[in-house]
Amino acid sequence: MSNRxxxxxxxxxxxxxxxxxxxxxxxVCGKPMVQHVIDQVKSLNxxxxxxxxxxxxxxxxxxxxxSSQYAxxxxxxxxxxxxxxxxxxxxDKEGVTIVVCGDTPLIKAETMEALFKHHxxxxxxxxxxxxxxxxxxxYGRIVRNEEGFVxxxxxxxxxxEQERMITEINTGTYCFDNKMxxxxxxxxxxxxVQGEYYLPDVIEIMKNQGEIVSAYVTETFAETLxxxxxxxxxxxxxxxxxxxxxxxxxxxxxxxxxxxxxxxPDVKIGQDTVIxxxxxxxxxxxxxxxxxxxxxxxxxxxxxxxxxxxxQSAAYSSKIGSEVNIGPFAHIxxxxxxxxxxxxxxxxxxxxxxxxxxxxxxxxxxxxxxxVGADVNIGCGSITVNYDGKNKFLTKIEDGVFIGCxxxxxxxxxIGKGAYVAAGSTITEDVPGEALALARARQVNKEDxxxxxxxxx
Ligand code: UD1
Ligand code: MG
Numbered sequence: 001m002s003n004r005x006x007x008x009x010x011x012x013x014x015x016x017x018x019x020x021x022x023x024x025x026x027x028v029c030g031k032p033m034v035q036h037v038i039d040q041v042k043s044l045n046x047x048x049x050x051x052x053x054x055x056x057x058x059x060x061x062x063x064x065x066x067s068s069q070y071a072x073x074x075x076x077x078x079x080x081x082x083x084x085x086x087x088x089x090x091x092d093k094e095g096v097t098i099v100v101c102g103d104t105p106l107i108k109a110e111t112m113e114a115l116f117k118h119h120x121x122x123x124x125x126x127x128x129x130x131x132x133x134x135x136x137x138x139y140g141r142i143v144r145n146e147e148g149f150v151x152x153x154x155x156x157x158x159x160x161e162q163e164r165m166i167t168e169i170n171t172g173t174y175c176f177d178n179k180m181x182x183x184x185x186x187x188x189x190x191x192x193v194q195g196e197y198y199l200p201d202v203i204e205i206m207k208n209q210g211e212i213v214s215a216y217v218t219e220t221f222a223e224t225l226x227x228x229x230x231x232x233x234x235x236x237x238x239x240x241x242x243x244x245x246x247x248x249x250x251x252x253x254x255x256x257x258x259x260x261x262x263x264x265p266d267v268k269i270g271q272d273t274v275i276x277x278x279x280x281x282x283x284x285x286x287x288x289x290x291x292x293x294x295x296x297x298x299x300x301x302x303x304x305x306x307x308x309x310x311x312q313s314a315a316y317s318s319k320i321g322s323e324v325n326i327g328p329f330a331h332i333x334x335x336x337x338x339x340x341x342x343x344x345x346x347x348x349x350x351x352x353x354x355x356x357x358x359x360x361x362x363x364x365x366x367x368x369x370x371x372v373g374a375d376v377n378i379g380c381g382s383i384t385v386n387y388d389g390k391n392k393f394l395t396k397i398e399d400g401v402f403i404g405c406x407x408x409x410x411x412x413x414x415i416g417k418g419a420y421v422a423a424g425s426t427i428t429e430d431v432p433g434e435a436l437a438l439a440r441a442r443q444v445n446k447e448d449x450x451x452x453x454x455x456x457x
Pocket of ligand 1: 009010011012013023024052054073075076077078079081082101102103104138139140141153155169170171172197198199200225226227228
């Protein structure tokens with residue numbers, strides 16, 4: 001196998017998106033388009049990846065990090081001009097270079113691998129990945145001669161009426177003999193409707209030089225969708241969502257309503273987990289087996305064990321153990337660690353708190369900046385008073401503690417092992433282990449009060 005290089009085109013503004021956000025950074029299933037492309041390219045055996053950046057260069061680099069090298073295209077003069085910016089980094093290398101657009105997020109590694117293979121088998125100097133489109137509007141068309149060989153690519157805007165009837169389109173992905181690419185690209189002119197240097201023109205140039213130019217037709221047009229506007233973005237989202245959901249269903253995950261379930265591309269889910277409608281799971285969330293998630297839950301960047309139930313709730317950047325029962329209407333905020341067999345009931349908010357094994361906060365509580373031990377029972381309406389307006393303080397609730405309903409635990413404070421806090425208490429001092437803390441006004445009953453009232457009628 002010859003050396004392989006990749007050039008990702010990501011310098012355009014994406015005028016047709018009508019957005020402040022640079023086109024290739026628009027997310028599809030929660031991940032920026034260009035990141036989808038890079039992730040697929042990375043799984044091929046590539047010696048060097050160069051991403052062409054321009055509009056939003058710093059943001060694109062921040063997103064992709066060191067998974068790519070970068071070449072700056074300061075002015076966007078077209079896709080051929082974009083490739084030219086990699087000349088200093090790649091032009092002298094022997095091998096095959098794949099060029100992929102950063103706005104084709106659905107392209108799969110296996111399709112690119114098949115393109116490389118076709119390119120090598122046909123001894124071509126350039127191979128275009130093409131597809132048949134029901135509606136080819138906007139795409140470059142593949143013009144073939146009578147024998148069926150590729151002659152050139154003509155852009156939609158430059159095409160004649162007859163050429164516009166062609167349904168075979170340029171997907172914007174190509175393999176080139178690397179050295180020949182950087183020679184031919186100097187001969188591309190901008191004599192066209194858009195006044196741009198078109199990369200597809202390299203095909204005709206090579207062909208006219210007598211080189212073998214080939215096309216690999218992929219069966220799946222949907223995979224090669226180029227996202228130029230928000231309508232295509234929504235279509236990409238639909239296709240990607242279907243792909244992700246089907247992957248999980250084939251792996252043994254039940255998704256009750258796949259059209260209404262949103263799972264990020266990097267999420268992992270164990271067997272026999274059931275996902276109910278309206279659920280969004282994102283980031284690098286890992287979910288165990290036999291869980292029940294949803295309906296209408298949002299889970300982001302969490303690690304969840306087995307047999308856990310999360311109903312109508314939100315959980316972010318937290319660790320949640322096995323056999324945990326959360327919701328309905330609970331909110332698990334970042335940096336929480338919920339251990340096994342915990343119950344977090346309705347209208348309970350947990351923030352940056354550890355919750356030990358078997359502990360419960362069943363109703364209407366706020367537990368923030370807290371360390372809760374094992375087998376603790378937090379009564380309805382109890383609150384950790386963690387904030388004095390300037391600083392946050394820690395509440396420690398040791399194993400086996402019972403917090404009566406409607407208690408305020410004013411931090412910093414520690415409730416010792418096995419202690420009881422009487423309902424309605426406002427605790428401002430540490431409570432020793434096994435003690436009962438009462439911190440509320442005593443009740444006074446004034447007998448016959450109503451009769452003694454001097455009420456004028
Ligand atoms: C391009 C192809 C078209 C193909 C289609 C597939 C050209 C001239 N046309 O059209 O044949 O059918 O993709 O989706 O190549 N870019 C730069 N610098 C530039 C211009 C563009 O980096 O100066 C990047 C863009 O950020 C984008 C990619 O190249 O990621 C493609 O550019 P775009 O403007 O989307 O081209 P299309 O009109 O879609
Ligand atoms: Mg495009």
